[in-house]
Amino acid sequence: MTTIGGELRASYAFVERNINLVKRYWGWELVWIAYSIANTLAVVLIALGVNSAVGARALDPGHVSRLVLFLAVGALVWHYLGVVFSVVSEMISWERWEGTIEYTFMAPVRRSTHMVGTTLFSFVYGLVHTAIILAVVVLVFDLDMRRANFAGATLVLLAGSLSLIGIGIMGAVLPLLYPERGPEMTHVIRASLVLVSGVYITPAEMPEPLRTLSYLSPATYVLEGIRAALIDGAGVAALAPTLAGLLVCGLILIPLGVRVFSWGERHAKRTGRLKRSG
DSSP states (O other): OHHHHHHHHHHHHHHHHHHHHHHHTHHHHHHHHHHHHHHHHHHHHHHHTHHHHHTSOOSOHHHHHHHHHHHHHHHHHHHHHHHHHHHHHTHHHHHHHHTOHHHHHHSSOOHHHHHHHHHHHHHHHHHHHHHHHHHHHHHHSOOOOTTOOHHHHHHHHHHHHHHHHHHHHHHTHHHHHOTTTHHHHHHHHHHHHHHHTTSSSOGGGSOTTHHHHHTTOHHHHHHHHHHHHHHSOOOHHHHHHHHHHHHHHHHHHHHHHHHHHHHHHHHHHHHTOSSOOO
């Protein structure tokens, strides 16, 4: 019990440290949240302007409202998943920015403990960010959420987060192995997931090979599940296959990610890449 308690306290130390980093760079946080709000509103405005864009009333008001909700859910869910992925995949970059990477890797702390703390922080940070954006979207647009099943959507979001964490841990190897351009490589991974995951269009409407690739992305099923819950009011029973698949995917990707990261850490230590910043 003492060992478990000690590991939990050590994990919370990384959560607290990252919270303090957010406080220190509060100016950047304001800019980042403003950009995220503007980006989300711009995506949702596409739905409102669809009829004007085609020069006719191509969609009736009911279909426009559904399209607004479709894009709003896609933008919000992807923002949350993107934040979780970015925080986990950039944990090495954060260490380099602060000049603490060598101390962290030499400390008598298990790497799993380090990753648990970073993961917990990513959940909290992502939820707070997304809640702020959601409040603004609800304030600006008159979203019809009467049929929404928030409990089912939350379960899908949490289950899907596990898969993104696993991919994020693997992505964290890139800044570790390639100090010069590793962080930019993680952004490429995130952009690729956006492209194939059905954030703005359903996978069935994508051209090949994007359609086939979309079925390999866990985020595709997260978005489908949450849209089914929030737009169509799907219950937990109907979402059970999606939840089970996402949990299995997370149970596979997280250990795989930790294994890949452990290999990358050993290689970085042998080749002297920890302290390098360029």
